[in-house]
Amino acid sequence: MADVPTLVEQARQGRPRAVARLISLVEGASPQLREVMAALAPLAGGAYVVGVTGSPGVGKSTSTSALVSAYRRAGKRVGVLAVDPSSPFSGGALLGDRVRMSEHASDPGVYIRSMATRGHLGGLAWAAPQAIRVLDAAGCDVILVETVGVGQSEVEIAAQADTSVLLLAPGMGDGIQAAKAGILEIGDVYVVNKADREGADATARELNHMLGLGESRSPGDWRPPIVKTVAARGEGIEEVVEALEKHRAWMEEHGVLAERRMRRAAGEVETIAVTALRERIGDLHGDRRLGALAERVVAGGLDPYTAADELVAAVTEQG
Structure with missing residues (x-):
């Protein structure tokens, strides 16, 4: 049996092993899970949760890694939950801790954890909300939840995040796909990655057009920005962070952030x-x-x- 109070205290001190152990208790649906959540409840609530989603191949892991670098330069502690497709046999994450994020592995200000979806529709592990709470209580300022892109079920990321980032890339038919899947409603910030490729401007224009066809917005409503990036070179990432901070400020000003967190807790x-x-x-x-x-x-x-x-x-x- 784990010593929960000691683990929680060590996690607060930023010890990776304690954080890992607590998330393992969450994933394994441990009998001690109630004790863990009760201990974490008064400590959580300070982190900004950003969901990163999009179709396979758009560069989610590379973009997430670049965002980690940007937030670390700003002196923030960052947690990453990389939600992977599950092996249907073992239920484990096929990709493990992302290779593209290995540059952050030795940084004590970054905690990276892969989680398996275990076949759960929506691309998010059922344990993700509790894992987010562990990272929050462990003192992470920003938590990036990168989820596998699986079409319409990507909308589940919106239920777990304060701000949702939807990635697209030119030449992948993403714009049309996004419209068909109905996932354009979930994005708070849109990123056209691999913008050095031919067709990036056209993808951004098409996306802008489709957003314009959406629900009419009142003055003062949030208008999702479209940012072009080349994540592999770190280009445009600061603009993404700026867009995220603007969205957070807008949510706080309009009471949307508290409302989203209430909805998340209710769910x-x-x-x-x-x-x-x-x-x-x-x-x-x-x-x-x-x-x-x-x-x-x-x-x-x-x-x-x-x-x-x-x-x-x-x-x-x-x-």
């Missing part, structure tokens, strides 16, 4: 509650009540909705 509580209920229902498999309800549905004596209501009633009474 997290709901997920935990639904998971607990699902586990209780799982315990009923083979239970005579579930079998009896199924028999009545098959016989036509009961519809599945009424059966489900009876099952939920049984589960909640049991609790």
Whole structure:
């Protein structure tokens, strides 16, 4: 059993092993998870969470690494959660800690962790909210959540981040793809990476046009900027950071940041509650009540909705 108070104290001191151990407790759904979250609750809330998403091949890892460098130059402590596709066999992250971020591995002001999606739709590990809280409580000023780009389910990043950055690249059909997938609604800052390639200006123009076709904005509403970068050379990254800071200031001024964090907490509580209920229902498999309800549905004596209501009633009474 882990000594949770000691781990939390060591994490506050910036010790990577303690942070790693706490995130491992989160990922493993440890019986001590409730104790961990209770200890972290009063310590979290200071970090700025930035989601980085986009289709495979647009340069998310390179861009994330460049953003880490920029924030470190500004003297900020940075945490990175790199959410990888899962192996369907082991449930582990296929890519491990990102090779492109290895330059930051020896920097004590940077903590990088890969997490597996474990097949979870939306490209985010189910444990991501708790892992974000660990990094927040450990004193990170900025937390970058880089998630695998898998089309429309990318929208889940928006639920976890204060600000969402959507990356595109010229020549990949990203603009059309973004419009089809409906993910243009989630971006707070748009980045056209690999801007040294032919077609970058056209991609930016197309994106600007599609954003203009979106919902009408009132005066004072946030207008997502489009920034062109060549992340591999660090070009345009300072402009991205500037756009992020402007968005953060706008959110604070208009109360949007507090509203997003409230929504995030509500979603997290709901997920935990639904998971607990699902586990209780799982315990009923083979239970005579579930079998009896199924028999009545098959016989036509009961519809599945009424059966489900009876099952939920049984589960909640049991609790």
